[in-house]
Amino acid sequence: MSADEKNRSYITVVREELQQYTQGLLRENEKLRAMATALESDKRRLELEIIEARVVLQQKEELRRAAESFEAARLETLMQLEKARHDCDTATLELERLRSRFEDVEQENEKFATQYHQIEIHSSNLSNLYVASYQLHASVERETVLSTIQEIVVNLIGSEEVAIFEFHEGGGEFRLASSFGVEESRLKNFKAGSGPIGSRLLSGEVFVNDHAAGGEDKLTACVPLRIGDRVTGAILVFRLLEHKQALQPVDHELFELLAIHASTALYCANLHETTSVTVQ
Amino acid sequence: MSRKKILLVDDSNTILMMEKFILRNGPYELVTAGNGEEGVRKAAEHLPDLILLDVIMPKMGGFEACRMIRAAEETKSIPIIMVTTRGEAANVEAGWANGCTDYVTKPINAIELLAKVRNFLGDEVAQ
Helix, strand or coil, X not given: CCHHHHHHHHHHHHHHHHHHHHHHHHHHHHHHHHHHHHHHHHHHHHHHHHHHHHHXXXXXXXXXXXXXXXXXXXXXXXXXXXXXXXXXXXXXXXXXXXXXXXXXXXXXXXXXXXXXXXXXXXXXXHHHHHHHHHHHCCCCCHHXXXXXXXXXXXXXXXXXXXEEEEEECXXXXXXXXXXXXXXXXXXXXXXXXXXXXHHHHHHCCCEECCCCCCCCCCCCEEEEEEECCEEEEEEEECCECCCCXXXXXXXXXXXXXXXXXXXXXXXXXXXXXXXXXXXX | CCCEEEEEECCCHHHHHHHHHHHCCCCEEEEEEXXXXXXXXXXXXXXXXXXXXXXXXXXXXXXXHHHHHHHCCCCCCCCEEEEECCCCHHHHHHHHHCCCCEEEECCCCHHHHHHHHHHHHCCCCCC
């Protein structure tokens, strides 16, 4: 083979090799291009994933913050709950204290109501005594005084059967001065110290039948009219009114008052009558 | 403002004084009469808000006075509380029949009387 042929052959070989190489390069290039495309695609995908990951991270951060906020709120609520519990305990104690105070006040109120009621009764009793005393000394007319004694027995004690006796020194006996609601035939004059009533009067003490009840035909009270130690007369109280169930403490007071004040009123009236007659 | 007026009719000074004593602290103006006749006259004259009327009185008794007060146009609606020593049913019935509104028995129980008066008039001062 000539040199020329050899050169041609070499060139051909080189050309072929170059072609093969070029084709190889082209294939490689193609591969690389495909790889670049794939990488580009991967890059975009990864970028998207990064974005998504960032979003997730942001959400996670938000959730963490929300969780922290909830935790803070929970703690705050727990504190408020604890405070509310404390307030509730305090309120319960205060309620107990107020209940106890209310019970005390209620008891006090009941006590005052009872006292008020007793004072009302006391005041009423005092009124009775005052009225009786006032009326007895409101006149020096004998008939008025006798009538007042009857009124007191009828209206303040509650008996429509009453007799008033006066002691006459001369005869040494008690004589009927006035009566109301009792047949005069039942009311005989009696000597001091004789009979059940005359004997009782000697002591000068007021006799009261504490068992007397409304409507019973019995002697309810025998009230000696006293001036000092002297018995100058007597008031006999018989049947109590039907609706008067029993004598009350104020009735005893009235009997005691009559014993002193009715006698002095009657004494003054008698004195006035005597004086008037003398003057005339 | 005027106080409510109560007419007290009784021939007993003791009872009149007692009633005045019981009612003196209330917001009431008290007018008194000594018998039924005077009671009827004063009822027409004063037109009280309430009358306390005794049953047995001279000149005119409580039942008759009650009937006359009920018969007069200007006094017919005034409440009347009869004040009687007799609490028996027959007497109470007679009271109702003659037009009384309520009754109290003697001896007067101050607390009971005040309660009844307050029931009709109240505690407050009339306008």
